[in-house]
Amino acid sequence: MAVVYKKSIALTDTPLSFCPGCTHGIIHKLVAENLVELGVYDRAVGVAPVGCAALSDHFFSCDMYVAAHGRAPAVATGQKRVHPDNFVFTYQGDGDLASIGTAEVVHAAHRGEKISTVFVNNAIYGMTGGQMAPTTLVGQKASTAPYGRSEEHCGKPIRIAEMIATIEGAKFVERVSVDTPANVRKAKKAIRRAFECQIQGKGYALVEVLSTCPTNWGFTPAGAMKWLQENMIPYYPLGNFKDFE
Amino acid sequence: MAKKLMKGNEALAAAAIAAGATHFFGYPITPQSELIEYMAREMPKAGRCFLQAESEVAASYMVYGAGGAGARVITSTSSPGLALKQEGLTYMVAAQIPAVVIDVSRGGPGLGNILPQQSDYFMCTRGGGNGDYFHPCFAPASVQECADLVVEAFDVADKYRMPVLILADGLIGQMMEPVEIPEVTKKPIDKPWAADGGHVKRGEHNRINAMVLPADGLEELNHVIQAKLADYAANYVRYEAIGIEDADIVLVAYGTPSRACKNVLKKAQADGLKFGLIRPISLYPFPKEAFDKINPNCKAVISVEQSCGQMIEDVRLSVLGKFPVKFFGRTGGNPIIPEAVYNYAKEVLGGKA
Numbered sequence: 001m002a003v004v005y006k007k008s009i010a011l012t013d014t015p016l017s018f019c020p021g022c023t024h025g026i027i028h029k030l031v032a033e034n035l036v037e038l039g040v041y042d043r044a045v046g047v048a049p050v051g052c053a054a055l056s057d058h059f060f061s062c063d064m065y066v067a068a069h070g071r072a073p074a075v076a077t078g079q080k081r082v083h084p085d086n087f088v089f090t091y092q093g094d095g096d097l098a099s100i101g102t103a104e105v106v107h108a109a110h111r112g113e114k115i116s117t118v119f120v121n122n123a124i125y126g127m128t129g130g131q132m133a134p135t136t137l138v139g140q141k142a143s144t145a146p147y148g149r150s151e152e153h154c155g156k157p158i159r160i161a162e163m164i165a166t167i168e169g170a171k172f173v174e175r176v177s178v179d180t181p182a183n184v185r186k187a188k189k190a191i192r193r194a195f196e197c198q199i200q201g202k203g204y205a206l207v208e209v210l211s212t213c214p215t216n217w218g219f220t221p222a223g224a225m226k227w228l229q230e231n232m233i234p235y236y237p238l239g240n241f242k243d244f245e
Numbered sequence: 246m247a248k249k250l251m252k253g254n255e256a257l258a259a260a261a262i263a264a265g266a267t268h269f270f271g272y273p274i275t276p277q278s279e280l281i282e283y284m285a286r287e288m289p290k291a292g293r294c295f296l297q298a299e300s301e302v303a304a305s306y307m308v309y310g311a312g313g314a315g316a317r318v319i320t321s322t323s324s325p326g327l328a329l330k331q332e333g334l335t336y337m338v339a340a341q342i343p344a345v346v347i348d349v350s351r352g353g354p355g356l357g358n359i360l361p362q363q364s365d366y367f368m369c370t371r372g373g374g375n376g377d378y379f380h381p382c383f384a385p386a387s388v389q390e391c392a393d394l395v396v397e398a399f400d401v402a403d404k405y406r407m408p409v410l411i412l413a414d415g416l417i418g419q420m421m422e423p424v425e426i427p428e429v430t431k432k433p434i435d436k437p438w439a440a441d442g443g444h445v446k447r448g449e450h451n452r453i454n455a456m457v458l459p460a461d462g463l464e465e466l467n468h469v470i471q472a473k474l475a476d477y478a479a480n481y482v483r484y485e486a487i488g489i490e491d492a493d494i495v496l497v498a499y500g501t502p503s504r505a506c507k508n509v510l511k512k513a514q515a516d517g518l519k520f521g522l523i524r525p526i527s528l529y530p531f532p533k534e535a536f537d538k539i540n541p542n543c544k545a546v547i548s549v550e551q552s553c554g555q556m557i558e559d560v561r562l563s564v565l566g567k568f569p570v571k572f573f574g575r576t577g578g579n580p581i582i583p584e585a586v587y588n589y590a591k592e593v594l595g596g597k598a
Binding site (some may be wrong): 013035041042043045046047054057058060061062063064065066067068071074075076077078079080082083084085088103104106107 | 267268270294296298300301302303304306307308309310311312313315316318332333335340359440441442443444446450451452453454455456482
């Protein structure tokens with residue numbers, strides 16, 4: 001019998017811990033497939049964040065770290081400086097990267113660390129239970145913004161991809177979404193390009209992936225996709241912000 | 246190797262390079278600047294990596310990353326910077342990552358000042374971050390001891406897969422003495438647990454992780470950490486004791502104040518008084534056994550510190566009520582003057598203090 005589809009060898013057999021309908025599973029698959037297809041799996045090291053992906057060290061079958069909250073780019077810096085031939089990626093959520101970890105990501109990009117970041121933005125703290133993130137949309141309700149985020153009170157959501165793209169050492173920055181099969185294919189390509197940026201020694205690369213959180217948003221999986229399309233994409237425009245030759 | 250005149254900060258750095266440190270991550274702060282500057286200058290010459298981090302927090306996680314990848318890695322800072330590194334330290338303990346961390350301590354609390362002070366004792370010996378842990382802590386009292394303890398700290402760190410702290414007060418960091426940087430020929434031990442990207446060859450992936458969700462799993466990790474510390478305590482506790490078996494007054498001091506106390510001992514001897522000294526070289530675990538050797542008729546034990554009194558708690562726990570425990574301290578960066586200690590000790594001896 002012909003095998004038409006099989007799980008990437010870059011993923012373990014451990015069942016994913018993500019909620020039904022969450023898109024972390026898709027993004028894990030895209031990362032894993034790119035590691036293998038680009039031929040870097042056998043020298044890959046990943047750094048997981050604190051948040052929903054804190055258990056990713058169980059899911060990716062390469063050597064893995066779990067960093068403290070927001071510190072993944074610093075951990076990845078330390079690893080890569082010891083083994084410059086390794087392929088090093090961080091996988092971080094928006095509470096992790098866009099709030100407590102802004103200094104680490106900005107300076108890893110600024111130093112032009114040869115690492116790649118997959119930044120999963122679902123506009124909320126997922127693992128902790130639906131608290132407001134810097135990426136939470138104005139008006140969006142969260143457990144620490146029960147009346148909806150107010151711009152006057154705590155500002156507008158932060159656009160990480162646009163910010164990182166202004167930094168010299170960042171050589172590839174793109175925002176993608178995994179809300180449709182076509183966008184999943186685009187996301188895979190963007191992650192591939194980000195990984196190539198490291199493989200070619202160009203510098204830092206970041207792919208922001210818009211993602212859903214049906215559990216904490218309070219929608220069905222399908223309803224969450226619709227909410228992402230109608231609310232997140234208009235504020236967080238998809239597209240490439242920086243590419244290398 | 247011939248003796249050279251060096252500052253404590255430089256000796257700490259030079260010994261780390263001699264001990265095979267391949268990576269240094271740090272953030273500038275006074276009074277450890279000569280250390281980070283020495284590393285910036287000398288690490289590249291030795292084909293090693295020096296990287297200035299954006300903060301002490303980031304530096305401690307670069308250490309986590311590099312130590313987790315199997316490197317001999319070191320970072321240095323001064324008091325407020327060590328407070329920031331505590332998050333990384335508790336993660337390194339949990340993830341069982343070896344590293345050497347140097348604190349050239351200064352005046353506090355807060356931004357305090359840049360004068361030498363010993364008020365980081367609690368932070369360095371009690372497990373300054375969250376969770377149930379300690380880590381080994383050494384306190385050099387001379388520039389030579391700075392160099393020797395760095396070499397020992399790397400071996401301890403690798404053996405027990407733990408961060409090891411060296412608490413050098415600002416005076417040692419800044420003062421110059423002749424020092425022989427040890428020649429280290431022993432190779433670091435293998436680290437088959439490291440996340441070095443060798444999962445395919447190894448047949449399994451290594452995970453460097455400070456989180457254990459199941460209660461039984463985390464309890465097991467805590468027991469592993471405690472067992473390592475117990476083994477360490479049985480083998481590595483260091484102290485110097487002078488004349489305590491027949492002393493009427495025993496001074497306890499570490500770091501530079503211990504040198505003032507040695508002058509006090511000489512003065513006492515000249516005046517026909519019997520003073521002794523316990524100088525802890527390991528601050529954690531504290532050398533409790535030294536206190537069992539004190540003259541049973543000793544009148545008092547005096548903790549002498551450049552702080553408002555922190556080590557005195559360990560002194561009391563070691564004396565266990567057998568003798569009165571007194572305190573002499575200066576703070577704000579003021580030095581410990583031998584005459585002042587001597588006068589206070591004589592008052593204690595005469596029952597006046």
